[in-house]
Amino acid sequence: MKAAVLRDPQEGLRVETIKTPRPRSREVLVKVAACGMCHSDLHVIHGKIAFPYPCVLGHEVTGEIVELGSDNDHTGLKVGQKVSGAFLMPCGQCSHCAEGRDDLCDTFFNLNRLQGKLYDGQTRLFGTDGEEIAMYSMGALAQYCVIPSTSVAVLPDDIDLVPGAILGCAAMTAYGAVRRGADLRFGETVAVVATGGVGSNIIQISKAFGASQIIAVDVADDKLEAAKQLGATNVVNSTKEDVHEAVFKLTGGKGVDVAFEALGRPETWESALNALSDGGRMVPIGLGAGVQTAGVEINRTVRRGQSILGSYGARTRVDLPKVIEMAAKGYIDYSRIVTRRFSLEDAGKGYDELAAGKIQGRAVVDMSL
């Protein structure tokens, strides 16, 4: 099959022919329809976050099940089903998974995120000469990918598979931030700092959960304009306005109950913290490019009873089906968020545009192109 392989950050992605993988116990083989292009991939492509090479990235996928591995009787999964695959692939066995905390799965972090393998300690991807190729999540920048059965959810027929690729990371991460990180309540006020792929979904999901005010903060006017279409009630361009002043003015001097941060830089942490009300919750989902730190004003946090509630992905097994339901019912307008489609061959160019801040919403690799 064809796959976009990363051998060296200096070279970038290169499409190669590698062996078509086979699913093992409690796994499925998916023929990829589309794969979303996430900012997290950029950290690996640029060599900022350590990951074994060669590897295949791509962790936000839709496609059709074409083969079941053994021991799938209990899953209800069948060949021919259209599915969404989530980046956060819980093992279902560790103590965190047993408590329902898929987002903390030790096996996923230790074997997949650190070593690029699945849960028998081996990769499913090999070059034609037998060379091992690491998998970032399921390695979906390819014609086929193997996904643990815990991490796929069946899609209704009316979900459009190509833009639907974003459900497995951008939308699910946003759902996790709103439902789990913030535990957002009807009528609360919200700021969303950085309205890219994930931030755009946070806006829509906050609206669906009943946020009374949604203030989008970004550095690009076109992205802020798009944010309004998705449900932002106000926008702040942080290159033109002071975020604290603007948000406090918009909220009658109070600040917001919840400030989501969706980029992972010191300046976006600062913007989110500066938007908070007394007792407010700051929910960061942005990942830094390697080890990064951000400043937190000690006395303000203490005296004003503010919290910082990190949120990674969501609880895949229960949350991915909810995300799909929200998309099917129109609460998540995933088609509107996807503004660009690239062929697998042009995936590298797409990531260059993402790195340059030129992608509004989300871009996807469409395997039919």
Ligand SMILES: NC(=O)c1ccc[n+]([C@@H]2O[C@H](COP(=O)([O-])OP(=O)(O)OC[C@H]3O[C@@H](n4cnc5c(N)ncnc54)[C@H](O)[C@@H]3O)[C@@H](O)[C@H]2O)c1
């Ligand atoms: N926690 C998780 O589970 C999880 C999952 C997916 C992605 N991520 C991380 O979330 C972050 C966002 O990913 P994405 O794919 O949405 O990124 P993206 O590239 O699509 O969007 C980034 C946005 O930030 C805006 N921006 C740039 N500088 C800014 C600034 N100073 N202030 C405000 N906005 C600014 C850009 O204009 C753009 O709209 C990344 O760090 C990614 O690694 C985390």
Ligand SMILES: [Zn+2]
């Ligand atoms: Zn992602």
Ligand SMILES: [Zn+2]
């Ligand atoms: Zn686990």
